[in-house]
Amino acid sequence: MKKDQEYVLKQVKDKNVRFIRFWFTDVLGFLKSFSVTPAELELAFEEGMGFDGSSIEGFTRIEESDMIAKPDPSTFTLLPWSKEVNVAKVMCDIEKPDGTPFEGDPRNVLKTQLKRAADMGYTMYVGPELEFFYFKDSNGTEVLDKGGYFDLTPLDLATPYRRDTIFALESMGITVEYSHHEVAPSQHEIDLRYADALSMSDNVMAYRLAVKEIAHEHGVYATFMPKPIFGQNGSGMHVHQSLFKGDSNAFFDANDEYHLSDVAKGYIAGVLKHAPEMTIVLNQWVNSYKRLVPGYEAPVYVCWSRRNRSALVRVPMYKPGKETATRVELRSPDPACNPYLAFAVMLAAGLEGIEKGYKLAPEANNNIYEMTEVERADAGIGSLPADLHEAIKLAESSEFLRKALGDHVYEYFLRNKRAEWDTYKMQVTEYELKRYLPIL
Secondary structure, eight states: OHHHHHHHHHHHHHTTEEEEEEEEEOTTOOEEEEEEOHHHHHHHHHHOEEEEOTTSTTSOOGGGOEEEEEEOGGGOEEOTTOOSSEEEEEEEEEEOTTSOBOTTOHHHHHHHHHHHHHHTTOEEEEEEEEEEEEESOTTSOOBSOOOOTTOOTTTOTTHHHHHHHHHHHHHTTOOEEEEEEOSSTTEEEEEEOOEEHHHHHHHHHHHHHHHHHHHHHTTOEEEOOSOOSTTSOOOOEEEEEEEEETTEETTBOTTSTTSBOHHHHHHHHHHHHHHHHHHHHHSOSTTHHHHSSTTTTOOOEEEEESSOTTEEEEOOOOOTTOGGGOOEEEOOOOTTSOHHHHHHHHHHHHHHHHHTTOOOOOOOOSOGGGSOHHHHHHTTOEEOOSSHHHHHHHHHTOHHHHHHHOHHHHHHHHHHHHHHHHHHHTOOOHHHHHHHTTTO
16 A cells, blocks of 8 residues: 555656545445645545535434545546646545544445455456437437447447547546447447456446546537436446456356356345345436336346346356356446445345355246246246335345445435435326326
């Protein structure tokens, strides 16, 4: 850590950095920040910087508001969209004044689960695929193109936006695998190279801001709203995940018919068991459930498969010589979740499946959408919650979720989601006005 601090201090001096932004997230996954000058940075590494946490969603009450932001020097990078003066950012862990980790810090929630995995000998790696839309502005959903999956210009007018975003991410040390136009008009995807779960959570926060900043530079608006356009595919965040022991992929077994180890099978079984109750974390907004409906490539039914993309969990086919690429893909999360909490609950579910030896159900080979309810029930295939209200009810009785998130985050998160649902259900929508006003 001391070497990292010295490197950062030297970079600040050599690059003439004028401000360092201290980044952290609230419980809902919104990026928060305040700036310090270079003169304060060395002391901040040693002692952290105090701030008022009472106005941060899910942090503290007014009478216990003092918080400490402790910068992690390994996350230091320059911000490429800062043009006039050099500005850098660094991710922070949030601590209480006595120096202990703050229970309401999402980064700490993930670190807790990662330590649990480390104690079992595992490192978690993830590779998320975040989708998003470009619109003319934030006032509506006027699309920029009529392109579809993998289309090129002139159908894909956003190629330069994605290109500049990739340049920005690479300048921040974030490796991009590929990018392309997605299925819906004006919908896009930029996929990040897999990394350990903590680094990837930090990268996702930088990614979402970079997409928006570069869009703003080009005079358009980017959104990670899960379902902005009726009748079109929503935006997901498929998460590829694996556990390693040292340099070996703990999910791979050369002698298994699926090339999946018992560790992998237990992990998948744990994720499937807890998928309905942890949906509130992976899909936390009222709008999230407008995406989770049959017919739009988003998973609804709780099962796994190798080839069937309608399954909740997909296991990409094994390619000889690519043992380290053995992984599972969870397809339900959307890109508007809090990545720290999302990866934490996925890992917690998988580790429980490993620890308790959960048995993996048979692979689902049929098109699950075409099966009847009776056929799905006979096959033991359940469903994800249909709306935020149903997700809340499942989460309220989930001891698994309380344990994975910790009491502080669990209780705040549910209070916030209940308030969101109560506000939503009172709304009079455009659908109701068009359908009922002329006839009632």
